[in-house]
Amino acid sequence: MNVTGHTRRPASIRDVATAAGVSYQTVSRVINGHPSVRPSTRERVLAAIEELGFRRNATALALASGRSRAVTVLTANTTHYGYASILQGIEEAARAASYAVGIGVLESAEDAAVAAEVQRAADAGGGIVVIAYDPAGVRALAAVPAGLPVVGVVETPATPPGGDRPWVWADDREAAYQATRHLLSLGHETVHYVAIPSSTRRTSARTGGWRQALKEAGAPEPRPVQSSWGPAGGHAAGLKLARDPSVTAILCGNDDLALGVLRALHETGRPVPGEVSVAGFDDAPHSAFLTPSLTTVRLDFTGLGRSAFALLHGVLEESAPVAPHPVSVPELVVRESSGPPPAGT
Amino acid sequence: MNVTGHTRRPASIRDVATAAGVSYQTVSRVINGHPSVRPSTRERVLAAIEELGFRRNATALALASGRSRAVTVLTANTTHYGYASILQGIEEAARAASYAVGIGVLESAEDAAVAAEVQRAADAGGGIVVIAYDPAGVRALAAVPAGLPVVGVVETPATPPGGDRPWVWADDREAAYQATRHLLSLGHETVHYVAIPSSTRRTSARTGGWRQALKEAGAPEPRPVQSSWGPAGGHAAGLKLARDPSVTAILCGNDDLALGVLRALHETGRPVPGEVSVAGFDDAPHSAFLTPSLTTVRLDFTGLGRSAFALLHGVLEESAPVAPHPVSVPELVVRESSGPPPAGT
DNA sequence: GCGCCTTGTGTGACCGGTCACATTCATGCG
DNA sequence: CGCATGAATGTGACCGGTCACACAAGGCGC
Structure with missing residues (x-):
């Protein structure tokens, strides 16, 4: 609507409030779907929101509420097929739940480097998914401080890597x-x-x-x-x-x-x-x-990624049902490269 | 040090301040390297930081200062080699500059979907890198509102996609x-x-x-x-x-x-x-x-990603030198699959 | 001795939301 | 009719930092 050349500061809930003639708290109630707001009031607030192009500031939300609706994926690699597909699955599920996805690459398996990367992920505030298929990932998973919401994507169910923390795996x-x-x-x-x-x-x-x-x-x-x-x-x-x-x-x-x-x-x-x-x-x-x-x-790496996110989502919001350990069943695909051994043997 | 079973709220600058017997502002000065702090005071503050395991809260920093030290990469794909490598290059450079990296996948090239994803990226607060090698990416780049710090990774220098916005390319x-x-x-x-x-x-x-x-x-x-x-x-x-x-x-x-x-x-x-x-x-x-x-x-996709970040970094912090459009030179690699045409032709 | 600048430090407001609580007004019920 | 109850709304503090400004102490010029 308003096309001034300058980039104006985006509208806050207080701007919306004055525009709608209500208090900022009422605006907060409307955007959070709180029940006790008179329909007519809600209407006015929504109109003001529309008119001002208001969008809730994710940073402020995170600071005030403590929850940040974000996942950070820690992985040793982003280009190999398996890793990239897991990442894609996580992103897909996260997007559907309107979570932000961050990535941190574990470039070295050296303890200090891994610890630093884990710290960065923790600083981001949300949950963490660690792809622990390799030494760097395994160490990263172990290095995540207790109490932080984390899910590991691991190779095998036989060895629980972080003891009590949830994990997913393809078999x-x-x-x-x-x-x-x-x-x-x-x-x-x-x-x-x-x-x-x-x-x-x-x-x-x-x-x-x-x-x-x-x-x-x-x-x-x-x-x-x-x-x-x-x-x-x-x-x-x-x-x-x-x-x-x-x-x-x-x-x-x-x-x-x-x-x-x-x-x-x-x-x-x-x-x-x-x-x-x-x-x-x-x-x-x-x-x-x-x-x-x-x-x-x-x-099914993509499915694995989706499951990892689902699990984490469950941990982050008690409301969301925690998925029961979903194991995707591997499928043998026989093609040309395998056949009987040569006759002479 | 302090090993209570419960996860305690991390220390804030005010906690550090009381521990060191100074005001929170002095703590802020110390962590920002402000010159006018008496060495002895600085010492005490640093000791308190160390003791309490203080880490600056990234969310609060972003809210208060406006800068969020984050990049969001918008891409249509994360698994194909070129895309994944560019992402890896961006992450590498971002990590070196201690920036957080977020990703958003453009699953559809449909305008509404693209716009939604661009919005999400904008909400994240930092800079944006759009990989604009395909229709979805090109549209996303065009859909980024003016004024937002954005860099496009594009196919060709001949067609400036967003008009005035910076971009990088491999030739x-x-x-x-x-x-x-x-x-x-x-x-x-x-x-x-x-x-x-x-x-x-x-x-x-x-x-x-x-x-x-x-x-x-x-x-x-x-x-x-x-x-x-x-x-x-x-x-x-x-x-x-x-x-x-x-x-x-x-x-x-x-x-x-x-x-x-x-x-x-x-x-x-x-x-x-x-x-x-x-x-x-x-x-x-x-x-x-x-x-x-x-x-x-x-x-050199990785290098391309690094350049993209460098450019964005320059835009975000005027202090950082803006890289001159860095074009990596492609290199022909001749292997077995090419040879002279059959003689009969 | 006074004013002035510089260094070191503290205070209050603010970023944009949420949360706990207070307040108003209309109802329902004894 | 009086009072408890709940719906609808507002107020103030707070999350954890930054920023603009105030202020005290010390050094210097005159």
Whole structure:
């Protein structure tokens, strides 16, 4: 309406109050839907709000009420598929609940750096979601001071990370178990494992599922190959494994690693799936379009993010029902990269 | 120090003041580094701060001072490589300047939805960075009310999107130009183009660079194939192009599209680069590990994000020097997917 | 000795909301 | 008819900082 060239200070509830001829408290009642406001009064206030383009100041609201309707997501990474999808799920749910979403990247797993980042997140005032799939995340989750509303997105339900704090998970253990069984069922003697960083600890869910499947089948358990997150790490691991002719099946900690492994096998002249079968983890969007397309396990990261937010939302507002630990069931997706072992073996 | 079971209200400057035996204003001076505070006093205050574990309340600071040391990033997507990398760059720079980073996803390009999201970003109080690579982003940038500190990350410097507002860009036009010239220089008669959503408009930078290279070489200009962002879109486009035997070179709007195109060519039995050459855009981490590895143009998205923040930072605090429009130079990366056209042509 | 400027410190108001309580007026009920 | 009750509204303090200004003490010039 009012088009002066200058940027004017936005209208406050007191401005609205004078415009409507009521007290600021009445305005507050109207915007909060308090019942005992005479309809005619409400009408007038709403008109004034409309006319002045009033919007409730989020900062003042947070300061006065203590609640800030905000979530900060702490994560070691924003670009990898799994992380980015979880973040997206959180944002989606947060937006629906009109919460603001902040992010903090844990660039280093060093304690001081992690603590600093946790502090920053705590300063933001709202709730915190920590993606604790890796060392930095796990430490961050542990470093969140007690009493702060926090939810962890973790690898496995078997090891409660922060003791009493709520968490959500996709069942990586089950997923790794399924993928490994799939490969074994094709006739492979055993399955080698290329691990993402956190998954080397004995307690890791992905490693655990793989190990369990091997044990149940009475298959020998090769040493997992420690790797990084990206295709470069997978490539290096793949070159190593390719040298060993007994290797006929490889499970990778994520699809990016699998991509690197595929490339390494290609470079060393070992056809997939003719000689070696490869399975990934996560079902990233590109996996279906690789050549050969990648057998993998699909995890619902977006849903995981939504659940994390729902849980946090429940903690922040007692009114909101706390979701019962929602575990999304992983789904094996069989594609071209897995098949029976070569006949000669 | 003080370990009571209950979560106590954090210390305020007044708590510190009484503990140090000074007024709250003196505490404020100390935490702001004001010069005229007697060293001995400063000492006492710092000791009290330390002892009470005082941290300045960000919300109160924002309310009182007006500045909120926060950036909100508006983007249509958080999972695609380019977007995620820009976000990461922004976060990195923001963290270094101890700014909080918020994100808002533009789920729909519909005007009302975009406007709502812009409002939310504005409500957050700080600066705004809009990633305007696509219709939703472009609209969001246009919808930001004048007077708000905002920086756009845009496709091309040729079309100032918001008129007077600052923006940064990676030179997509130049990148597309380089990639197209590379393919032409290999001997291809022309280069087909599979476009990402925004790039179909005539003003688009990527399309423009491609077109310019064709024109300069006197090559015929085929109709660009409109596609989506992901590999599925590239796959569909690739199937279409594969039917045309005259197609020997394809430039894709991003590496994910290229991946889909590669797959489509594989499925239709057209060897790459034997019969068809393919080039991508962005140099995503996986592109080097595809089979065939992908010729592409590398863009420094992270650097772009950092620049965007630097620019915004300059706007928010006059003290900070405003970076001169920093354009990162794209770099052509030649890999296996491009080569000379088949001899018979 | 006086005025004046500078240094160090304190006081009150304010940012824009919420919250606890006070006040007014119309009802219902004994 | 008097009084308790509840609806409708207003007042003052408060959240935790900042800002503008006041004020005391000390040094300097004249």
